[in-house]
Amino acid sequence: MRIWELEFENYRNLYPGCLRPEEGVNVIWGSNAQGKTNLLEAIWLFTGGHSFRGSRDADLVRLGEEAGCACLSLSFSGGGRQQKAEIKIQNGRRAATLNGIGKKTASSLVGAFCAVVFSPEHLSLVKDGPSERRAFLDSAICQIRPSYAGLLNHYSRALQQRNSLLKDIPRHRELLDTLEIWDERLAGFGAAVMEERARYVEKLRPEAAEIYLGISRQKENLDLSYQMTAAPQEAKPGEYRQAILETLRRSRREDLGAGFTTSGPHRDDLMLTINGAAARVFGSQGQQRSVVLALKLAEASVLEEIIGEPPVVLLDDVMSELDTGRQEYLLNHLQGRQIFITCCDPGNVRLLEQGGIFRVQEGMLLEGAGASV
Numbered sequence: 355m356r357i358w359e360l361e362f363e364n365y366r367n368l369y370p371g372c373l374r375p376e377e378g379v380n381v382i383w384g385s386n387a388q389g390k391t392n393l394l395e396a397i398w399l400f401t402g403g404h405s406f407r408g409s410r411d412a413d414l415v416r417l418g419e420e421a422g423c424a425c426l427s428l429s430f431s432g433g434g435r436q437q438k439a440e441i442k443i444q445n446g447r448r449a450a451t452l453n454g455i456g457k458k459t460a461s462s463l464v465g466a467f468c469a470v471v472f473s474p475e476h477l478s479l480v481k482d483g484p485s486e487r488r489a490f491l492d493s494a495i496c497q498i499r500p501s502y503a504g505l506l507n508h509y510s511r512a513l514q515q516r517n518s519l520l521k522d523i524p525r526h527r528e529l530l531d532t533l534e535i536w537d538e539r540l541a542g543f544g545a546a547v548m549e550e551r552a553r554y555v556e557k558l559r560p561e562a563a564e565i566y567l568g569i570s571r572q573k574e575n576l577d578l579s580y581q582m583t584a585a586p587q588e589a590k591p592g593e594y595r596q597a598i599l600e601t602l603r604r605s606r607r608e609d610l611g612a613g614f615t616t617s618g619p620h621r622d623d624l625m626l627t628i629n630g631a632a633a634r635v636f637g638s639q640g641q642q643r644s645v646v647l648a649l650k651l652a653e654a655s656v657l658e659e660i661i662g663e664p665p666v667v668l669l670d671d672v673m674s675e676l677d678t679g680r681q682e683y684l685l686n687h688l689q690g691r692q693i694f695i696t697c698c699d700p701g702n703v704r705l706l707e708q709g710g711i712f713r714v715q716e717g718m719l720l721e722g723a724g725a726s727v
């Protein structure tokens with residue numbers, strides 16, 4: 355996937371303009387609060403997703419122009435052809451066209467333009483609890499297998515039903531018999547969820563390990579493993595369903611006491627270790643950042659295998675806390691993809707051997723002589 359041109363008007367703090375990036379690495383630099391992240395976010399919207407900063411659509415329109423429309427247009431090659439997508443945001447709504455044809459919703463753009471994004475908020479992937487890591491796995495799997503979203507939905511509905519039953523049983527003992535039905539349902543959907551996640555982690559694992567070795571300049575090893583709460587770690591996918599059923603039966607008393615289901619894929623985790631030690635507990639700032647980066651780049655590699663071309667990589671503010679060796683790796687050793695990296699420090703720009711340099715200053719996008727350090 356390769357972006358040829360991004361045009362923007364009335365978008366956030368950016369002045370109407372146009373970004374024409376290079377094939378490989380593109381560095382977008384500038385001081386704080388100039389509009390660098392805004393620019394990456396504009397690209398990201400073409401994946402069909404919401405702002406990676408969690409902003410509402412209405413917030414994307416330039417302040418003071420709320421009655422007007424924020425317009426974005428992206429020319430890119432993907433799927434073996436030249437394509438053009440447009441997004442218009444007005445009255446808090448997003449509309450999109452792809453190759454001149456109107457889409458029902460902006461999220462219908464999913465699949466036409468593919469990207470992965472790293473933003474500092476994603477550090478929660480290592481620092482926070484298991485739910486962040488489950489969400490990472492789930493959204494990555496949804497990108498490569500859209501039917502997975504439906505499966506997750508079935509699982510979480512069955513879980514809700516079982517949980518409310520667990521709360522009701524102490525007052526209505528006669529409901530105890532129905533628990534068995536929900537155990538069966540939960541085990542069926544749960545096993546399918548676990549199987550998808552375990553398979554995805556096995557794909558991600560070697561890619562992430564190789565990238566992490568590169569980032570750490572061959573000094574450190576990253577390992578990932580999917581930690582299951584309702585099946586033994588060594589269980590095979592064919593055994594998951596039975597294992598969940600047994601766990602649910604075994605922990606029934608505990609579940610009734612707690613009023614919710616204490617084990618299952620909704621409690622699982624993705625274990626991340628650096629040289630054998632848990633990254634969450636023992637990782638330094640730079641190591642934790644490198645882990646998230648390796649996961650995101652590995653996600654891009656897996657996606658590339660499935661869609662047959664590399665997705666665009668958006669790295670927002672990834673350079674801070676990384677030493678020069680790690681920065682240099684990111685700028686010069688990730689070939690074969692179009693990458694956008696934002697940073698504040700012009701020193702990062704000097705490390706770039708080949709690629710595009712852009713500067714954002716008070717919402718103005720500068721290139722050529724205006725962007726040089």
Ligand SMILES: Nc1ncnc2c1ncn2[C@@H]1O[C@H](COP(=O)(O)OP(=O)(O)OP(=O)(O)O)[C@@H](O)[C@H]1O
Pocket residue numbers: 365366367384385386387388389390391392393413414415416417671698714
């Ligand atoms: N809808 C909007 N209209 C006008 N300005 C906006 C809008 N939304 C955000 N801004 C402003 O855009 C400015 C730039 O934001 P952005 O997050 O892109 O900065 P940045 O260059 O990435 O900075 P940093 O290096 O601190 O991450 C901010 O000052 C913000 O207040």
Ligand SMILES: [Mg+2]
Pocket residue numbers: 390391392670671
């Ligand atoms: Mg920023």
